[in-house]
Amino acid sequence: MSIWIIMNIVLNLLTLINSIVTILIFIFALSLIIVYHRRSRSVLVLLTGHTCSTLLISASMLASMATASLCSCMNIVLEQHGNTCWCVLRGFCIHGFLCALYDSYIVQATYRLCRVVFYRRKNLYSFPVYSLKVPIETLFRVVNISPVFLLRGDVIYLSSEYYCQTSFTNASAIVCIAIRRFLLPLLFISVIYVFLLKYLQKSNSSSSSTASYNECRHLKQNRRDLLVIRRLLIMLDVLILLGLPSAIFLVMFMASGHFVIVTYRTGRLFVSFSFVLLAYMLIRLTDPLKKSLRRHLKRNSTETTRRKSPSTSRISLRCL
Numbered sequence: 001m002s003i004w005i006i007m008n009i010v011l012n013l014l015t016l017i018n019s020i021v022t023i024l025i026f027i028f029a030l031s032l033i034i035v036y037h038r039r040s041r042s043v044l045v046l047l048t049g050h051t052c053s054t055l056l057i058s059a060s061m062l063a064s065m066a067t068a069s070l071c072s073c074m075n076i077v078l079e080q081h082g083n084t085c086w087c088v089l090r091g092f093c094i095h096g097f098l099c100a101l102y103d104s105y106i107v108q109a110t111y112r113l114c115r116v117v118f119y120r121r122k123n124l125y126s127f128p129v130y131s132l133k134v135p136i137e138t139l140f141r142v143v144n145i146s147p148v149f150l151l152r153g154d155v156i157y158l159s160s161e162y163y164c165q166t167s168f169t170n171a172s173a174i175v176c177i178a179i180r181r182f183l184l185p186l187l188f189i190s191v192i193y194v195f196l197l198k199y200l201q202k203s204n205s206s207s208s209s210t211a212s213y214n215e216c217r218h219l220k221q222n223r224r225d226l227l228v229i230r231r232l233l234i235m236l237d238v239l240i241l242l243g244l245p246s247a248i249f250l251v252m253f254m255a256s257g258h259f260v261i262v263t264y265r266t267g268r269l270f271v272s273f274s275f276v277l278l279a280y281m282l283i284r285l286t287d288p289l290k291k292s293l294r295r296h297l298k299r300n301s302t303e304t305t306r307r308k309s310p311s312t313s314r315i316s317l318r319c320l
Contacts, residue, residue, distance in 0.1 A: 011265040014068035018272030019063035025279040026056040029054060029289060038291040041127040048286045050134045051104045055282075058101055059093040059275050060090055060301035065163045066268060074163035075306060089166035091155040094141035095177065103141045104238065107134065109192040112229070145180060159262050174250055182216055182243040193229055200226040213319055235281045242274035 029052050037045045109131075114124040123129065154173040157164050166173045200223075246267045253259055260266075283289050 009070065011269050012066050015066040015272045016063055016070060017172045018276050019066060020057045022275040022279050023063065024054045024089060029283060032289060032292045032296060037288060042288060043125060043127050043130045044286065044289050046130055046134060047108050047111060048282065049290055054097055054101045054104050055275060055278060057096065058097045060274060061090060061097065062268060064090060068163040069161050069265065087157060087164040088155050096145055099145050100138050100141040102181060104186055107137060109189050113192050113196060117199060122150045138197050153196040168253060168259060171254065178250065179180060182296060187238060193233055193236065196229050212266060212281065224318060231285055238274050238277045242271055278304050
């Protein structure tokens with residue numbers, strides 16, 4: 001077995017493992033939301049569930065692509081990974097749901113902007129508004145990119161990868177992906193969070209000792225939001241990391257005309273690592289989800305202690 005084949009197997013295997021880990025984490029996270037927050041009217045929980053679902057679907061698509069490529073490296077050809085309508089649809093869906101993923105973070109940033117800056121206008125960040133906004137936004141984000149890929153036929157079967165995707169040599173489509181899927185969402189998210197960071201720092205520094213009860217309460221909330229937003233800026237780095245390798249390979253290809261043969265596999269690997277980091281950070285930075293996890297672990301430890309206690313008492317009685 002050549003070094004090239006071994007390298008391909010390792011890259012695809014790591015991508016598949018990361019994707020499976022991401023899928024398991026988000027299934028667990030969605031289970032926590034269903035068990036502990038199914039009757040909740042918290043917008044934050046709703047948006048977290050939306051991001052979890054989008055990441056779960058994206059990770060599933062990525063796992064399917066990694067499986068197809070891994071099988072091809074081992075000379076195993078699966079019929080469902082051939083040049084079929086499902087193959088093209090799956091290639092389109094990975095673009096659509098990654099767009100929805102980035103845009104879900106725009107929705108979260110917009111929610112925090114309305115809650116912090118326009119906190120007196122509660123209708124701007126109410127649960128009914130976002131319960132309608134989230135599904136409409138997801139459908140729009142998945143559909144609005146379809147003319148670029150479905151009508152123009154930019155998603156094609158890549159015989160070297162054994163799945164359907166946009167060819168890296170299709171410069172116009174790749175540039176469209178880079179702008180629509182990465183640059184614009186990252187620009188919006190960065191502008192909102194940098195503005196919020198400066199706004200919160202200014203409001204905290206100018207707080208007076210004669211503030212009313214509601215204003216004091218709002219200032220405490222602002223201090224918590226300031227801490228969260230500083231952490232969210234780290235998450236922004238992860239979102240940048242998600243598309244960074246593809247951007248580097250694109251610049252190399254446009255500058256030299258040379259296509260690096262591991263472009264697709266390396267890009268998928270970095271996306272899979274980013275998914276795992278986003279999964280961890282989503283639970284770490286979402287207070288309701290973090291509290292539910294602690295509650296779940298505490299309940300499990302309590303049940304384990306209760307199961308052990310009868311056996312311990314029986315042993316002590318026998319000793320007596």
